[in-house]
Amino acid sequence: MLSGIITAMITPFDKEGEVKTDALRDLVDFQVEGGVNGLFLCGTAGSGALMRRDQRKTVFKTVAESSYCELKILAHVGAPSTEEAVDLARYAEDVGCHAVGAVPPYFVKPDHESLMEHFRVIAGSVNIPVYVYNMPRIVLNEVSPEMMVKLMDVPNIIGVKDSSRDFINVLKYLQMLPDSFEVICGTDSYIYPAVHMGARGAITGYANAFPEIYSRFWDIITKGNHEDAKRMQFEINTLRETLQSPPLAPHYEALRLRGIEVGAPKAPLRDMTAEEKLLFKSRLQDLGVL
Secondary structure: OOOEEEEEOOOOEOOOOOEOHHHHHHHHHHHHHHOOOEEEEOOOOOOHHHOOHHHHHHHHHHHHHHOOOOOEEEEEOOOOOHHHHHHHHHHHHHHOOOEEEEOOOOOOOOOHHHHHHHHHHHHHOOOOOEEEEEOHHHHOOOOOHHHHHHHOOOOOEEEEEEOOOOHHHHHHHHHHOOOOOEEEEOOHHHHHHHHHOOOOEEEEHHHOOOHHHHHHHHHHHHOOOHHHHHHHHHHHHHHHHHOOOOOOHHHHHHHHHOOOOOEOOOOOOOOOOHHHHHHHHHHHHHHOOO
């Protein structure tokens, strides 16, 4: 169901940390104009783990109602408890999201069977596709390729997003899972080789402020222009390094520089200082992306 570039959208917040729905609609329009193929809501870039349940639901509903029909909308419903994840998944389906994705429960440390049961229950609670989101370096609970082999037989579970930053892990998914099962790359630094080996696409937060760069990258990859794809992969890696610090804030500032006002990250994350913003703008200008 998913393919191409799926933007892991940041969530616009006001000074009180509430969702700015008008800015969210503007950001959706910006992504559509930039040519991306889908939107991933309330994931890591979207600060889902920092948001109240009602805020995540607001994002799901706002985007589902404002998005264009050709964009696939994937709502992240990962939560520490199965109960919360199921509630979010059902709501996402009710408001019109096309699929849901979930990291394993965080903070707690369930065993492998408990983890797999968690995903079975989420999948059994909805009629839309479910994607497992593997991000062990943050969540601390891994969904290994061996576990995915067992989960792929669960109705509705049709894919995995891998953000392990371990290319060997991506290759194991691609080797062990059937071609019909969707492996989505969640690490920008090797999108091109991952797709070349069989990944269906990429979910990336770095497309927020630069959707047209990523859509052009995808077009080059799919047309088989390997030399240009290699060049763009290295250029994207350099851009990615520029957008690293402080966490998430550069995405908000880059969007502001491009005319999309989305506020600042939600506490405890901070905005960039005035000095950091000046240096950041200079770096983006040097890269030729402003």
